[in-house]
Amino acid sequence: MAAATLTWLGHASFRLDSPGGKRIYVDPWLDNPKCPETEKEPDRCDVIAVTHGHDDHVGSTIELSKKFGPLPIVALVELKGWLKQHGALADDLPGPNKGGTVEAEGVTFTLTNAFHSGSGPDGSYTGEPAGIVVGLESGTKVYFAGDTCVFGDMQLIGRIYSPDVAVLPIGGHFTMDPREAAVACELIGARRVVPCHYGTFPLLSGTPDELRQLAKGVEVVALDPGGSVEL
Secondary structure, eight states: OOOOEEEEOSTTOEEEEOTTSOEEEESOOTTSTTSOGGGSSOSOOSEEEOSOOSHHHHTTHHHHHHHHOSBOEEOOHHHHHHHHHTTOOBOSSOOOOTTOEEEETTEEEEEEEOOSOOOOTTSOOOOOOEEEEEEOTTSOEEEEOOSOOOOTTHHHHHHHHOOSEEEEEOOOSSSOOHHHHHHHHHHHTOSEEEEESOSSSTTOOOOHHHHHHHSTTOEEOOOOTTOEEEO
């Protein structure tokens, strides 16, 4: 089975290529200022996963689904409903809620808690923000924390799901900064972390170097936009 790769597309957007050959987009805001031009027009997409309804996470979801769908969209039940009402070509399975797991294209997606505000791009109620644990065909698990502060029950996420890689926001202002993210690493038990949600705008000032200094013993994999890491 081939290795999985995780590619950072800037901000909180990722392309995850699974060992089974499935291409998964997570929070695909492909118009963000850091997204490489070569990644703005994908040539395929098998699944889209969205952590919450803010426009910098919903991003290009509707457009991608129209281009490649109908396809599985993994999002909280209210958010998935909002996406379909606004033209997304999604599968007919109702969106899960926190603690729920769905399978799409041989990959599992489990919604976890996250602490953040939430609304759709038009201000509509789209459910609470969530994190997502992605279980790949190889057994590798990737935890996308979404937009959140650190919270004590991250320890439960580590205990229950034992993610191999944690994708954590570190920019500050709207989410965790490196100090909180370092504590999140400890609570989750993460030994490998990919930072995101930093550097897009001046407000998001946290850096991977700060996280490295604070999270001793954790491998901090800082990707350039368009860069990939093998999982």
